[in-house]
Every structure is written in C-alpha cells, then in structure tokens.
Amino acid sequence: MVDLAGKVAIVTGGSKGIGAEIAFRLADAGAAVAVNYASDREGAERVVERIGAAGGRAVALGADVSSESDVQGLVAQAVAAFGRLDIVVNNAAYFSFGPVEAISVDDYRRHFDVNVLGAILLTREASPHLTEGGSIINIGSAGVLNPMPNALLYAGSKAALERITRFLAKELGPRQIRVNMVLPGATDTEGNRRIGTLDNEAAVKALIEHTALRRFGHPEDVAPAVVFLASDEAAWITGTMLEASGGFS
Numbered sequence: 023m024v025d026l027a028g029k030v031a032i033v034t035g036g037s038k039g040i041g042a043e044i045a046f047r048l049a050d051a052g053a054a055v056a057v058n059y060a061s062d063r064e065g066a067e068r069v070v071e072r073i074g075a076a077g078g079r080a081v082a083l084g085a086d087v088s089s090e091s092d093v094q095g096l097v098a099q100a101v102a103a104f105g106r107l108d109i110v111v112n113n114a115a116y117f118s119f120g121p122v123e124a125i126s127v128d129d130y131r132r133h134f135d136v137n138v139l140g141a142i143l144l145t146r147e148a149s150p151h152l153t154e155g156g157s158i159i160n161i162g163s164a165g166v167l168n169p170m171p172n173a174l175l176y177a178g179s180k181a182a183l184e185r186i187t188r189f190l191a192k193e194l195g196p197r198q199i200r201v202n203m204v205l206p207g208a209t210d211t212e213g214n215r216r217i218g219t220l221d222n223e224a225a226v227k228a229l230i231e232h233t234a235l236r237r238f239g240h241p242e243d244v245a246p247a248v249v250f251l252a253s254d255e256a257a258w259i260t261g262t263m264l265e266a267s268g269g270f271s
C-alpha cells in the first residue's frame with residue numbers, strides 16, 4: 023500500500039488531463055499537493071476542491087514553468103503553504119505537430135522552453151528543499167520511442183528530458199533523491215482534443231494499432247505509475263523510464 027502521508031508534492035500542469043489525475047492520486051495516497059496551472063485557474067481550483075472534498079490538502083498555484091521568476095514563486099509558495107517539499111512532477115508540456123518545413127523559431131522555443139527549460143528550472147528551485155527520499159518524476163512520451171513524422175519538436179524536447187532524467191538521477195542519487203520518467207502513450211486528454219487528434223479517425227485508428235492493448239489510454243491509466251515512483255515502494259528505482267502506455271510502440 024502506497025503511503026505518502028506527510029509528503030508534499032508539486033505537480034506542474036495540474037489543471038487538467040494527466041496532471042490533474044496525478045494530483046488526485048498523490049493526494050489520495052496522503053500527500054499535500056501544489057496544483058500548478060498556467061492559464062486555467064478554474065481547472066486547478068476544481069482539482070483542489072475535489073481533493074479537499076475527499077479529505078486531502080491542496081492549493082492551486084499559477085506559474086508559467088518557462089519563466090524563472092514564476093518558478094521561483096511557485097516553489098516558495100508551495101513550501102510556504104505546506105512547510106516542505108518531497109515530490110516534484112514535471113508534467114506541464116506544450117505540444118503541436120507538423121512537418122519540418124512548417125517549423126518556426128517560436129514553435130521551437132515554446133516546445134523547449136516549456137518541456138525542457140521548465141523542468142530544469144523547477145528542479146533547480148526545488149532541489150535545495152528536497153531531502154533523503156525525495157522524488158522527481160518527469161513526464162515523457164512513449165511516442166518518442168518510435169519515430170513518426172511531424173513530431174520532431176515535441177519528440178526532441180521529450181528526448182532531451184529523458185537524457186536529463188538519467189543524468190540527474192546520477193547527480194542527485196548521493197543525496198538519496200530519485201529521478202525517474204513516466205512515458206504515457208496515446209491518452210485521451212484536453213490537450214489531445216485541442217490539437218484535434220481525437221476528431222481524426224485515421225489518427226485514432228493508427229494510434230490504437232500502435233498500442234498493444236488496442237485502445238486509447240486515460241489519465242487514470244498513467245497516474246498510478248507516478249504515485250508508485252513517488253513512493254518508498256520505488257526506493258531502489260532511479261534513472262528509469264516507466265512506460266504507462268498500454269504497450270505503445
């Protein structure tokens with residue numbers, strides 16, 4: 023039984039989708055959760071209310087993870103709210119897809135600023151607060167494992183985060199802080215609806231064919247892997263990639 027009582031977590035991009043479910047599950051396991059959002063304050067507040075209604079503790083904190091000052095404020099507010107910090111989930115991400123010919127510099131910067139710099143900034147700011155037993159979980163993508171057209175910025179940013187995860191595990195290991203990555207596959211979220219994936223029959227069919235368990239995933243399929251990696255049940259696991267993807271390849 024996973025027990026996170028007394029622990030404090032920050033979940034970036036917790037206002038919806040996979041991040042919201044991660045926040046619920048961490049709170050269910052007993053952690054107090056700082057639910058970060060960028061633009062969707064109401065979404066984050068709904069998550070906080072649901073956690074509170076179930077007897078948990080949570081606070082909604084706005085911050086753009088690609089902004090240094092916002093991330094400093096996020097960590098300071100989370101620590102002020104709950105007195106410590108044990109678990110960091112770098113879940114916030116930007117994704118859009120298109121051919122190489124259509125890539126703009128802004129597109130590049132947005133992917134790498136949110137998906138890579140954001141995780142680095144939060145890790146840097148959180149690190150001084152983390153103590154023995156601390157856990158950082160980065161959210162990658164199983165899609166990165168199998169090259170596909172039109173995804174190079176997203177895949178490149180998540181591949182960078184994968185390397186960062188492995189290197190950080192070595193760097194923070196001597197302090198008994200673990201760093202791991204969870205890789206979702208095709209998952210039914212608002213983000214995927216925003217970019218039109220779920221309205222595109224051919225795309226849905228192809229993604230399901232790439233998935234061993236032959237369906238789209240849901241945030242509920244992914245979040246338990248994060249809770250496991252955050253817990254002492256995973257005390258000997260660091261620097262690993264855990265696919266929660268229904269066997270996406």
Ligand SMILES: NC(=O)c1ccc[n+]([C@@H]2O[C@H](COP(=O)([O-])OP(=O)(O)OC[C@H]3O[C@@H](n4cnc5c(N)ncnc54)[C@H](OP(=O)(O)O)[C@@H]3O)[C@@H](O)[C@H]2O)c1
Nearest residue numbers: 035037039040059060061062086087114115163209211213
């Ligand atoms: N859905 C999939 O099929 C899939 C597959 C593989 C991996 N993933 C990964 O799973 C994670 C969650 O994906 P999702 O589909 O749940 O995403 P989503 O529904 O699009 O939600 C994205 C979340 O990230 C937040 N966010 C975006 N930019 C941000 C920024 N600059 N600062 C802080 N927060 C920011 C959003 O906040 P606001 O709404 O408040 O603006 C929102 O809470 C991502 O890392 C994604 O790459 C998803």
